Amino acid sequence: MSSPAALREGYEHFDPRAYLRNNYLPPRADFSSEEFVVPWKLRCLAETFASGEIRGRTLIDVGSGPTIYQLLSACDHFEEIVATDYLAVNREELGRWARGEPGAFDWSPFIQHVCKIEGRGEPWQDKERRLRQRLRRILPIDVHRPEPLGAPLLPRADALLSAFCLEAVSPDRAAFVRALAHVGNLLRPGGHAVLLGALGESFYLAGPARLPVVPLEESDVREALAAAGFALRELRSYAMPPALRTGVDDVDGVFFAHAQKPLEG
Numbered sequence: 001m002s003s004p005a006a007l008r009e010g011y012e013h014f015d016p017r018a019y020l021r022n023n024y025l026p027p028r029a030d031f032s033s034e035e036f037v038v039p040w041k042l043r044c045l046a047e048t049f050a051s052g053e054i055r056g057r058t059l060i061d062v063g064s065g066p067t068i069y070q071l072l073s074a075c076d077h078f079e080e081i082v083a084t085d086y087l088a089v090n091r092e093e094l095g096r097w098a099r100g101e102p103g104a105f106d107w108s109p110f111i112q113h114v115c116k117i118e119g120r121g122e123p124w125q126d127k128e129r130r131l132r133q134r135l136r137r138i139l140p141i142d143v144h145r146p147e148p149l150g151a152p153l154l155p156r157a158d159a160l161l162s163a164f165c166l167e168a169v170s171p172d173r174a175a176f177v178r179a180l181a182h183v184g185n186l187l188r189p190g191g192h193a194v195l196l197g198a199l200g201e202s203f204y205l206a207g208p209a210r211l212p213v214v215p216l217e218e219s220d221v222r223e224a225l226a227a228a229g230f231a232l233r234e235l236r237s238y239a240m241p242p243a244l245r246t247g248v249d250d251v252d253g254v255f256f257a258h259a260q261k262p263l264e265g
């Protein structure tokens, strides 16, 4: 059980480049087998968006951090992608990539892999260009506030995406459920929520920062979604293999959830 103070302190020292190195370079960013975690995450996202059922004007990504991999399959189905993060250093990192500036993180291996598994023979530069065109806003967010963006998102988003954020910013499970309910308010009734997150994790490192994480089991995710008023469509889990337990965290696995906000919501 961590505390809001430990979280605030931790995120003051969060180093985006260290975070990217820890999770989005080898060995975790190994595309050679579907057995590895990044191909598993990208496949979950590609399969969920491939049907075209999840589409609309706006998708909001909650707690984007310095990463864009989570948007690569979604971006084909929305006119506007809104990225968000609590830290300016992460919003700045996203902005560098969005503007194609030198020194930005190289996501091309991820974009190439997504184009390959989407199987449309799309040149990866086209996908990269489309995401850059559609990534229109990079906003501050705090999921602990009932209005996470500080003001209502109008019109509300047609879809909500969030990867490794809520459990990494909540001191306990009750706070996790509240945060989920808060971000659920950004979503229109009938809108879809796609969540990725850590299972059984109690901490992760990002350079000088050591961030506490509320350890979740799959059942906690299921209960939190129900408590926040979502109807669960799909919940899958991945067990982190020993080779990917590198010491940058104590994560046991990854969950992938697709849920929907009821129409009468």
Ligand SMILES: C[S@@+](CC[C@H](N)C(=O)[O-])C[C@H]1O[C@@H](n2cnc3c(N)ncnc32)[C@H](O)[C@@H]1O
Pocket (backbone or CB within 6 Å): 011, 014, 062, 063, 064, 065, 066, 067, 070, 085, 086, 087, 090, 141, 142, 143, 144, 162, 163, 164, 165, 168, 169
């Ligand atoms: C583990 S990172 C996830 C980054 C990225 N989505 C990914 O998939 O790797 C968690 C993110 O939550 C952000 N964060 C911290 N406190 C937050 C808060 N109160 N509300 C929203 N996001 C917050 C951090 O700045 C960080 O970028």
Ligand SMILES: O=[N+]([O-])c1ccc2c(c1)CN[C@@H](CO)C2
Pocket (backbone or CB within 6 Å): 023, 028, 037, 038, 041, 164, 168, 198, 201, 203, 204, 213, 249, 251
């Ligand atoms: O294996 N991964 O692809 C991966 C990616 C991101 C993150 C993790 C694992 C585990 N730690 C979380 C922060 O709570 C961030």
